[in-house]
Amino acid sequence: MSKQIHRPQRSCVACRRSADQDELIRYVVAPDGRLVVDYQHKLPGRGAYTCFNRECITRAVQRRAFVRSMKNAQIDVDIESLIGELRQQVEIRILNLIGMARKAGLVASGSQMVLATLKKPAEIAMVLLSSDVTQNVGSKVRQQTARACIPLIECFDKATLGRALGLSERSVMAVTKSPLAQTLNHELQRYRDVMGEF
Ligand SMILES: [Zn+2]
CATH class of the missing domain: 3.30.1330.30 (Ribosomal protein L30/S12)
Known part of the structure; x- marks a missing residue:
């Protein structure tokens, strides 16, 4: 599929695949320190991304990839609530x-x-x-x-x-x-x- 417009590319923190940012799930850290899903890509702050599949989300949580990507060891990451929000x-x-x-x-x-x-x-x-x-x-x-x-x-x-x-x-x-x-x-x-x- 050819695209005339060059869209911003981001990579999945779990598998490192690079893609249009629209094709990935964006996450940000909420003021209370929880990692939340930013489905509309509208929330302010540093974002981390994963592919749209359970495997990459799970892997990112298990390997602390969100914590590394956000450079923030205090993030509260809960897989069940991420999946629920999504x-x-x-x-x-x-x-x-x-x-x-x-x-x-x-x-x-x-x-x-x-x-x-x-x-x-x-x-x-x-x-x-x-x-x-x-x-x-x-x-x-x-x-x-x-x-x-x-x-x-x-x-x-x-x-x-x-x-x-x-x-x-x-x-x-x-x-x-x-x-x-x-x-x-x-x-x-x-x-x-x-x-x-x-
Ligand atoms: Zn991935």
Whole structure:
């Protein structure tokens, strides 16, 4: 992928891989001495970076790479709270993107609408299915998306998906191909890379 703009490069404190800073997770030290995730890359102060995966985060903590990189032996680093914060922040970002996609008219939701939309699969970027969908709807959606080769992502529960859309519970939604759908897909990948699962 060629890029015209030269973006700032940073390297992961665990594996030393160098990448665009947007592709890495940024961390800063909060005033109380805790290492926190700076998901939006907006917090002031010296930053440290890791890749978007659990392995590099864990390795950075275990090898005290954050402490070395920040040149601060007093940092309080807790792996569970870092992962928890990251999970929460990626989740908020995903749910916001779903809301934006709906406002842009890019989402069909509810089993009837989605099953009807799946008849024109070329326009669909992905289908999201809630973890608590009924067996009947779930198997229909799984079959039809598999047949049409549409990526199916099983994530969140129907209350959460509904809330993201500003609607009541929704067990399934289809997102139309668009730059917004690509961004959403990218964030969903990140979520999976860090959490392993939804
Ligand atoms: Zn790394």
